[in-house]
Amino acid sequence: MRAPQHSRVHELSVEEQAIYRELDPARIPRHVAIIMDGNGRWAGKRMLKRFLGHQQGAESVQYVVETASRIDLPWLTLYAFSLENNLRRPRAEVNFLMKLLKSYLVGNVKRMNDNNVRMAYIGRIHELPAEVQDTMQWASEATAKNTGTTLTLALNYGARSELVDAMRATLRDAITESEGDFARLQGLIAEMDECHVSRRLYTAAMPDPDLVVRTSGEQRISNFLLWQIAYAEIFVTDRLWPDFRGIHLLEAIADFQRRERRYGGLGDGFTDEKLAEKLAEHHGAGDTAELVRR
Ligand code: FPP
Helix, strand or coil: CCCCCCCCHHHCCHHHHHHHHHCCHHHCCCEEEEECCCHHHHHHHCCCCHHHHHHHHHHHHHHHHHHHHHCCCCEEEEEEEEHHHHHHCCHHHHHHHHHHHHHHHHHHHHHHHHCCCEEEEECCHHHCCHHHHHHHHHHHHHCCCCCCCEEEEEEEECHHHHHHHHHHHHHHHHHHHHCCCHHHHHHHHHHCCHHHHHHHCCCCCCCCCCEEEECCCCCCCCCCCCCCCCCCEEEECCCCHHHCCHHHHHHHHHHHHCCCCCCCCCCCCCCHHHHHHHHHHHHCHHHHHHHHHC
């Protein structure tokens, strides 16, 4: 259970407060996931090397996390480093990102604690350099008691490999549990449902994201949380990640609150009953029943 907290909304900037006032505090998403994109383009536009774009991107991370914590957003997940980044980017860039991550954690744990932020990670963490893993573990232990926003960094993360890892774990457990009894194994397989899969994902302890934000205008999901975002709203902004601030997170949430979420159902907007009411206003009840039937 989350400990009740004092509102920290007064800590938002004046501009942020103006947007926050328009929001319905009861409908702040539980979980926002962000695909941080555009660091390279930000640097290129300024004739700077790519690594300076990443460095600036790390600054944006802290601004956004602190705004999230001030509005008491329970879960914020950031796509910081994909499996594909690890495999396909030049080694020098990957090494730089690893160093940046380490220095980001070392430099910001105190601020995380000041903001009651708890740190977590998803991805094939065990494949990252040992000293980076050590720093990550230190940061998560140092912030473990915090009860505000959980900041999850997706590192060496790919949604398809997450699903592969989940399948392996599920099968391994079923085989162990069946103790060599083939009929029992078949029964366990037949019983498997969506909950079994969810429980095996890196995100087992989190709610699914309500809102996915992608910066830099690309309209792609890029192998991010494929299972978990089945019903998430997607918000794409042309703004490049190093220019993204807390105020832009609030704008994305405002946009989210203007949407109607249906989860495959009909929502409040357009049911046959609503149609009948609308038509009745125009035609009178007698004709309406006939029109709805058609
Ligand atoms: C995409 O920009 C961003 C990344 C591959 C890495 C994201 C990393 C950070 C925001 C900084 C470090 C993060 C932490 C948590 C310290 P890109 O290089 O793909 O940009 P481009 O598409 O414009 O080339």
